[in-house]
Amino acid sequence: MDLLIPEVGLLVWNTIAFLVLVFLLGKFAWKPIMKGIHDREQSIDEALNKAELARQEMARLSSQNEELMKQAREERDQILKEAKALKDGIVNEAKTQAQAEGAKLIEKARIEIENQKKAALAELKGQVSALSLDIAERVLRTQLDDKAKQQELVNNLLKDVELN
């Protein structure tokens, strides 16, 4: 039963020693150790969080880039389309303008021809009347000589007209 009865001296030593141990370790060991472990865990957590944030930022940036590319492509298509429309417009306009100009020229030419024709007809009328007068004069002059000669004269005159 000796084993179950604590010695007073041992109790005293154990109490003092254990209190000293807890004090010394608490002050000089556990405090810095727990703080060190805690700080390190926190810095690791922080680093992981930061890495995650960076990853998200990267994803965000790359998706933004994609968006920008898409937008740029659309813009380019738009510009090309506009340019094409503009070109078509210009060509069409030129075409209609040319047609109008051509038509105007043709009209002018037609009027000119008409005028020339009228002038030519007027001149022809003059010449025909002069010629007629001339023939009539000659006929009237010869009519008095001979009948046969008159016929011959008329025929000759007609021949002359044909030659003219």
Place this chain on the structure above:
Amino acid sequence: MDYNRVFVSKVRRLIVVFALFSAFLGFTTGAFAQTDSVAAAGHEVVAPVTHGEEHGKEEKGFDITSFIFHHISDSHFFTLFGHGDHGVTLHLPIILWTDNGLVTFSSSAFQFDDAGKVVVEKNGQRFAIAHNKIYYANATADAHGSYVSHVTNEKGEETVTNVRPLDFSITKNVFSMLLSIIILVIVFTTVAAGYKKRAGKAPKGVQSFLEPIILFVRDDIARPNLGHKYAAFMPYLLSVFFFIWLNNMLGLVPFFPGGANVTGNIALTVVLAAATFLITTFKANKYYWGHILNPPVPWWLKPLMIPVEIFGMFTKPIALAIRLFANITAGHILVMSLLCLIFIFNSYAVAPASIFFAVFIGLIEFLVAFIQAFIFTILSALFIGMAVEEHH
């Protein structure tokens, strides 16, 4: 109270621990049975040889019980090797608080006596030592030459009736414990220096060896039981854990500076359990006291439950003290008993089996050294956790 937390969250781990624990308990009971039979046999053989003659004449029989109990109990000498005058012994200082004040002298003055035959005179007082305890010596010696008076009861156990001075000697246990404290302080201040030097970096050397254990105490002992309030109790829990573990391990080392049975001495386990009890009691919140003084039971059960709860406040730390003391002492007794088989059978032939089993048990003891430190710490955390737990 709420044991669920431990028994649910830690079920798998605890199953392993308790499996080992119960396996060990099996061994222990076996050991006690063995010791008992050994003791009985020893008494039969040694019955005619009284204690006084044991050292005086050459050994006729081998008193296993007293041999083992001599080894597991405290001592004023620290034998490095050999025996008595033929060996090398560290004589530890004796410090007595006597009727005439403080008396100090070296234990070498007793000349390895343990039967009260050598009287040391200091400050006009006379001291004799018997069974590792110092008594005021009688004026004259008895028939066996002993200066202390013995009374033998009907079981054959003899007790010394002399008055004792208060003994504050640096005994083997005190020496060993102080040594363990020096080791702990040196080791853990080194580790702490590592944390300061390599702040935020990976641990190195002894630091990387001890950090997982520190984290084990924090994450598997303190946090599950104490919740977010764990930080305040970490210094105590870590100190208790490493103090018990180191002393358990030192107790397993068969030669100097190990070999003292520090954690197998009730004086130490009582101090540790008292510390847990005091922390539990003084840190307890109103819910804890409410549970004890006004337990949630039908009113007619209260007269029964309140004394039970108050009784429970004390049984928990007492169980803590007894558990650690009994487990470590049992382990030491077991190893000693196995080795003593050689002397019981008085034959070299037994030695291989004896040594094989002693080594086997020694390995289990390594495990037990850790498990007992773990159990003491986790139960301390559990009791403190019950006292500081907030109810919603």
